[in-house]
Amino acid sequence: MQSKNKRARRKLLVIEDDPGLQAQLKWAYEDFDVIIAGDRAAALTALRAEEPAVVTLDLGLPPDPDGTSEGFAVLDAIVELKPDTKIIVASGHGARESALSAIERGAYDFYAKPVDIDELGLIVRRAFELHAIETENARLSERVGKDQTVLGGLITAAPEMLTVARTIERVANTNVSVMLLGASGTGKELLARGVHDASPRADGEFVAINCAAIPESLLESELFGHEKGAFTGAVKTTPGKIEQADGGTLFLDEVGDIPLPLQVKLLRFLQERTIERIGGRRALAVDTRIVCATHQDLEAMIADGRFREDLFYRLAEIVIRIPALKERAGDPPLLAKAFLTRFAVEMNPQVKGFAPDALAAIEAWEWPGNVRELENRVKRAVIMADGRLITAVDLDLASDGAEDDQPLNLKAAREQVDRLVIRRALARSDGNISGTARLLGISRPTLYDLMKQYDLTP
Known part of the structure; x- marks a missing residue:
């Protein structure tokens, strides 16, 4: 158990040739996994084998203990081999010029000899914190830039959203109507555009309209258009959104807010694929695919008589449910x-x-x-x-301090936390078992046992 905890601790490489100072530093940093090296060869071997996040480096190393040439050679080698390492150099005898030169060559910070353990400890801990921040931000940047972008714009690594994306890719090549169900802010319009972009209609127009944002008196004109003189203010013939999307895709957001009389007209379009503008007498053939979305419970609205059941089945040939964030x-x-x-x-x-x-x-x-x-x-x-x-x-994210939903049973509480932490580690490691085990500080067999116990899969 002790060796496992040691491997999980942060690694600090101390490059120092003075045996007394080696022992002092190792004792002072017992909460770190301290690796000692007394010369260039040992230092570079340890760097490759252990990959420490932070290194303390005495510039006065043999065979030049009274100078800095060997220390600078080690510094340059570390920067070349592992540039993200935080290197803290020791400058003795007031050699400020050497310290500044080390910073210019890639060192993170410096400390003056004789060593003040408390002062050096603050520098070391700050270096570890900065390294952790940079590593996390680099990991997120890499994931954003690689295979976490699907459907041309959706960024995700969650299995739930990848399933949604794969479903959309499968139905995009068909001409069926798609209904996206999900809470507000889950990215329904982005997914609707994904349907359009992955379909043979990608060269056509993608037209979006929020049915809840347009007054009921204007919604019919917005959808179906109007002829010149159809009503007061209709000074010219204007095609509606359905017609504008001819050959492409129309996204009806918040379709549950369409009033019943207009639902009848929309149903007729879906059945006959023709429209009539307001004030018009001629049926216009329109080849427009409908993708719609809502956060409302349409089945409950059907039961209440607020949404037509026949329209629902026309719009919901394929239903895709979008998980909350x-x-x-x-x-x-x-x-x-x-x-x-x-x-x-x-x-x-x-x-x-x-x-x-x-x-x-x-x-x-x-x-x-x-x-x-x-x-x-x-x-x-x-x-x-x-x-x-x-x-x-x-x-502006403060802990709400809510404890009412937390289990009182200690075993249940531990299982809840274990599940959450393992899932997050799996997500961060893209499902890689070895990477997940390293993040959690446990062995692969232990991780497998926990995943089996909690019915988790990569």
């Missing part, structure tokens, strides 16, 4: 990084990533407003942030 393990930090990258370029270029408390808050938050809420919080935080890293305060 809180159900998509690993997606909140992934999406947050994508939004940060986009907004920082135009609004606050000094912002480079998220502080650890921000990432923790993003993963812990329930996201009642789903992706739209996440996007808005990140956008505001980028604008308001004073430093290079966005904090939980910038995101």
